[in-house]
Amino acid sequence: MAVSENSPRKRKRGIRASRVKLEEAMARAGYKTQASLAEAIADKENLDSIPKDVVSKVFRELLVAPSSIQRVANILEVEAYTLYKSAEEQKREYTITENESKIEKTAPIESIPATQPALNFRSLLLLILVVLIGVITTIITVNVLNTSSNMQIVKSISGKFANKKPTLGMFSLVIDADEKSRELLSIPTLKKTLQNNYTFSDYSQFSKTLDSELLPRDILNELQADFFLKLETTEFGGFVSTTAFLYSDNDVHNVWAISVRRSYIELDELLFIEDLVSTIEFETGVLPNYSSKFSETTNQLSMLDYMKGRNLLDQSQSN
Known part of the structure; x- marks a missing residue:
């Protein structure tokens, strides 16, 4: 029928x-x-x-x-x-969607009467996260469009220190990493991956005998080294943000910055180390061209804000 x-x-x-x-x-x-x-x-x-x-x-x-x-x-x-998606997840998804709909219909803060009760913490957190995601999405979209329109120009750009010549036969490198960076990335593995194109100056004994307030350029002069690599890591719950600064003479650049879940790096630490090494080789002129798979140096502050928001959301959902 x-x-x-x-x-x-x-x-x-x-x-x-x-x-x-x-x-x-x-x-x-x-x-x-x-x-x-x-x-x-x-x-x-x-x-x-x-x-x-x-x-x-x-x-x-x-x-x-x-x-x-x-x-x-x-x-x-x-x-x-x-x-399978649990009933609890579907209920949470429905609640978030419903809250977002209410937020869109809410009047501007200036027009809310003084007698209206303040937003609870969960709603405020959700509002902050929605704003952060909107800002980051806009920034990423702009960057993608710029990258697409300037593809040929990018290919011709050389590393930030590509014109520098080594003091001796090979570039010499000083590596300094804070405690969290050493826990996250194996420094011996990093050196082993770099050793084909760089020699290393012994910074450990030097740092014990000289003033800890010395600037990287002073350390480079003392050790007669070409570059000073400094790794710094900040942690927010299950997220980490690691930045690599490269110094030479009076010049310094943020050459590598990632903001990801710690578990992603623990899953394949060597993949991130190789990406950092290739970035250093490009910035110092050893590689003619390279684009990092993970680094977002131009959007670091936005990624940090997003990471904090995600961490707060994870904490609120676990409570």
């Missing part, structure tokens, strides 16, 4: 996966991108085409057949039900 046009539509069936649970399972399984996960599914199932659409729908938390989530779970080596 034909279905009337006026008959009610059938309710959509399916299950939603939790993006948070999916990303956690991906990190544990060692997959960094959805594309690599889709390729793994194709290899396991001997498919001619890669099921990118299936993986995309699962990660976008759309209604999908249980078998679609099962295919992803097989690759991540977890039970499929552990990836």
Whole structure:
């Protein structure tokens, strides 16, 4: 029998996966991108085409057949039900959406009568986070447009110290890192990765015998070194922000800055060290061209604000 046009539509069936649970399972399984996960599914199932659409729908938390989530779970080596979106997550998502709708309809602060009760902490935190995300999205969009329009110019730009010549045969480097940076990135591994193009001056004994207030340029003069690399790390809950400053003579530049979850670095520390090394090699003229995979030196303050907001949101959700 034909279905009337006026008959009610059938309710959509399916299950939603939790993006948070999916990303956690991906990190544990060692997959960094959805594309690599889709390729793994194709290899396991001997498919001619890669099921990118299936993986995309699962990660976008759309209604999908249980078998679609099962295919992803097989690759991540977890039970499929552990990836399902829980009722609590759906309730939280509905609450956040409802609060955002209320915020949009709220009158400006100046027009609120003095008798109206103040916003509670959770609503205020959500408002701050929404504003931060909007600002960061705008900045990133502008940068992407600038990068696209100036692609040919960027390719011709050389490193900040590309014109400097080594004092001796190879560039000599002094490395100084605070305690949190040493916990996050292995300094011996960093030196081993740099040793093909740089020699190292022994800064440990030098720092014990001379005035700790000496500037990097004074240390470079004392050790007859070419560059002074300083690593500084700030931590906010599960997030870290690490910055690399490169000094030479009277010049200093912020050459590498990342703001990410600490677990991402712990998952593949060598990947971040190699990115830092390649950046240093480019900035000192050893490499003719390189673009960091993780560094955001131009947006560091915005990323720090975003990181603080994310950390506060994580804390409020765990309480």
